[in-house]
Amino acid sequence: MSIKDNLLQRVQQQLEFIYAEVELNISYLDFSKMLVETITQYSDLQQPEPHKNLWTEKDAILITYGDSITQYDSQHNVLEKPLHTLHRFLNDYIAPTINSVHILPFYPYSSDDGFSVINYVSVNESLGEWSDVNAIAKDYNLMADLVINHCSSRSLWYANFKKGKGIGHDYFMPGDPNWDLTQVVRPRTSELLKLAKTKKGEKFVWCTFSHDQVDLNFQNPNVLNEMVNIIAFYIRQGVKVFRLDAVAFLWKKPGTSCINLEETHEAVRLFRTLIEHVAPNAIIITETNIPNRENLAYFGNANEAHCIYNFSLPPLLINTLLTGNNRYLKQWMMSMPPAQNGTCYFNFIASHDGVGLRPAEGLLSDKEINELVGTIQSFGGRVSLRTLPDGSTRPYEMNIALYDALQGTTKGPDSFNEARFLCAHAIMFAMEGIPGVYIHSMIATQNDYEKVKHTNSNRSINRHRWDELELIQKLNDDTHHNRIFNGMRHLLKVRTKQKAFHPNATQFTLHINEQVFGFWRQSMDRKQSIFCIFNITDELISLTLAEINLVVTDNWWDLVTGNEINDTQEIIELKPYQCMWISNVNS
Template identity: 55%
Template sequence: MENAPLSHLEQRLIAHLQVIYPTLDNKVLSEKCLATFHLDPATESPQPHKNLWDQSDIMLITYADTLRRKDEAPLETLHQFVKSKLSDCISAVHLLPFFPYSSDDGFSVMDYTTVNPSCGKWDHVANLSKDFKVMGDLVINHCSSRSLWFENFKAGVHPGADFFYEADPSADLSAVVRPRTSPLLREVQTKNGEKHVWCTFSHDQVDLNFEKPEVLLEFLRIIHLYLEKGIRWFRLDAVAFLWKIPGTNCINLPQTHEMIRLLRLMIEHYAPESVIITETNIPNQENLTYFGNANEAHLIYNFSLPPLLINSLVTGNGSHLKQWLMSMPPAQQGTTYLNFLASHDGIGLRPTEGLLSEWELETLINTMKRFGGKISSRTTPEGEAKPYEINISLWNALSGSAQHGPDQWQFARFLCAAGVMMALEGVPAFYIHSLFGTENDLDRVNNTGHFRSINRHIWDMEDLEHALNTPTHHQKVFQSVTKLTQIRRAQPAFHPNATQYILHMGENLFAFWRQSLDRRQSLFAVYNMTDQPQSFNLSELNLIATDDWTDLVSEQVYEDHLGKVTLMPYQFVWLANKRGRVKSIS
């Protein structure tokens, strides 16, 4: 009896496996992959180049336990807060790692299959996924040295005996690119003698060895579990470092890209509405390669946006931001950018390479230090320590200017930054502390000894509720930012894939044009990036003469299409010819 012909899915899966594992029987391995993922080989392919998002999509980034209430699971506290306060403002929640961990606030995962009991249960995650899209972290490059897998590695038993990448300490590893200054290899005593395991990030985060197909199969089981629990958006953490070949830089290798294509193939066949986001904090041109040919990441992080936008707002010069955006390719249909200004990590500096001069970078770093920030470093292949990221809260980062230091324009500057991020091509994502204007948490830095803790404050719900219900800057930030999100979600011109065109209005004004996919709504976003009033003539914009134009932010109508507009420091306008209907805050 002849073998049945392979399905389209099987053919594609085998093709990916051939690139990654050229010496293996990949027909057998493909059968194992499909069985592990509970995926029928006859499953039809999802529609290509389909946008799985629209202008209503805004993401919240948060730890599962950022909000805490006495005698309540933090995941339940978070769900209640988001549902009651943000249901008209966001559509998706990125839950940073909520698993048992040993360090790095969750990114040293000990067990990928259970929820940290201090956060809650899988039921809490599943319930959240019924009200919002949930993005989970797939910490795929490494796991904890205190995990069962690593204990098994040391004992020489499965699963785990061959799960970790080993290297010869005498090998030339000088070309390896890393984001840390700690030694790359860690010496480990095992049942089978001394071994040296690869640690891209820390000695508690041991890199997994995807050269072993058993590691791939294990992660397919994990991804399937997450899908069953309602997670549909997947953040591939530190995925650029996944594949190692000594003698190379061990970053962005072809096998890494092929692995992402394989994971996407499996995930989108199982759940066609799923989305993959790659977390690759690397120079801009390298980051863009993770779109592939619209067959890798659906979304990539716009890592250059935070440092460039913050630099523009503290220097009063938007030239570098404008030049960078002019060079960015419009994302293909079915792909887009994830725009953010702050996250649980710091403000990455590698994405500024080739965009800011050494002098400009030094000025930015010194300004952030002046505002209470800390600087984390990495080791270059030459063995030199180099600034890697700025650790600071967004509220403090925008507290003043590089020229004059802290000033009275902190709130206006902060809101301007949010206004830029929400209007650009892509899906905007707010770190939860950027909704509250949370300040630098220096006590937490002192307690943990880690600079990143400065922007990982834990809010007691009674304190937060008091801050949001009394005249504080927290209340002002929350009310103003959430109002902007509601305006944004109603405008077709803010669809993540709507046309974007950067305008030339000098270095003090930053401006661009967006047009809805159906070309009915045009919207001009113009921002004063300085601490001085700035004026422009409406004749500089291509306003359609037959339409009425309204600033969606202030609701001012501009009848004179040739008139002059004066923007106060850090003020901005969203001038639109049509207005989407905004829901009232519940």
């Protein structure tokens, strides 16, 4: 059977599963041919290799908006397109320690800092144009958002919906107040259904996130084909990593939770099938800010997402460093299954969004979550809420710059901010998976209260826009920005040289005590071992080599400092928040 015939057969089987309860006006065979023709419009078919790791220890992803760094004149006028500025900053300050970049939605948008897309195939002209995106994609592995669940109420599609004709007029998910929507899981407090005035009368549409973000109706085959068309276009533009935004909400079915439905999982598998047959080295990352067990399901059987966001890591790691106790972080790490070859975790501590609390459900008690939220609020953070099915509200995420979130402990602010911050990243960089570093963590940006005031959005607190010259000055002066930036670059530079830090290398949790967090990594060829040891408290701690199972007959080095640990040394003293990557290979 040819590659094309095999692909058509697989796609048809997947469509039959997804649309089993939908009356289609097209046969499954014709539907399959349409999708295959769409995905191959710019690329030839290729045979994907199953269970292939598309990443190494050299991979790390910088997360940034296209205008996080902008060049201004003295009157605060923008002097050049921000994508030019970003590309220069990447080349001058980020390379070669980070080889990939996630540019958050760079399309025309109407709200939510890009996640309410007006036009999926255009670049926001205030940022630049496709040639600027192409140039960055030539120098770095480019990760881009496929905002798949919804689009802007100011889009041409929605305008055509109101007119009742034209492309997009039937793209949106209808709603009915008489449906059973009591079980629908919501990440927001706004009303789920929005009343729209159209040429054909008043109609309700589904809005999971906001009334400016109208949900797309994937029960319409044309919507699925439109998304495949956009994917094919992005591949042509140099996108290597596809971030499926809010994909857990893709399929709706009244009387259910409308999240993580089997049709949604099969749709992700379908996207994987189509993408890997035209771009075998492309990667799908699912953005599913949900409880841990549900999140893990997006790996499928190594046939769904290549990577999943490790959403439980940020709240657990922050909680560990604020309390000085690693019990919950250790329990979670011990419970996490190793990723199969061809899949891996995407680790992060901070992002453009807040620190999600749903992924901590079942891992931290309500009391511990409330204490965590209280500490973050005392450090100047904000808290965003979601509405439960019974109409009550619950904390959904904490909004704060990570540098400020780690300014102290539950006892209050202290002098260990920088050490604690670097400790958090040393843990994340050493873990199984690919590390993602938010640009404002890389340069230790603090809370932006002015932007919150201006936008009236809690998430703006961690979305500062830097003036390029001001930032470069701070990175060159003796500032906390300079010290953190250089500390982060040092850790990343060391990391990229260690085969034991391959995203799929073996990982075992160490049992030391609740004040010292530790795990062991071993390279896939078993030639390198690294004992990763972290003092997660504000006190000096002494350890014996036996407590970390170090075989003193071998030669060992702390990769962070470059110091050798010899066989006469019986005690290791760890300063507050000190990190050690102890390896039998000095590189």
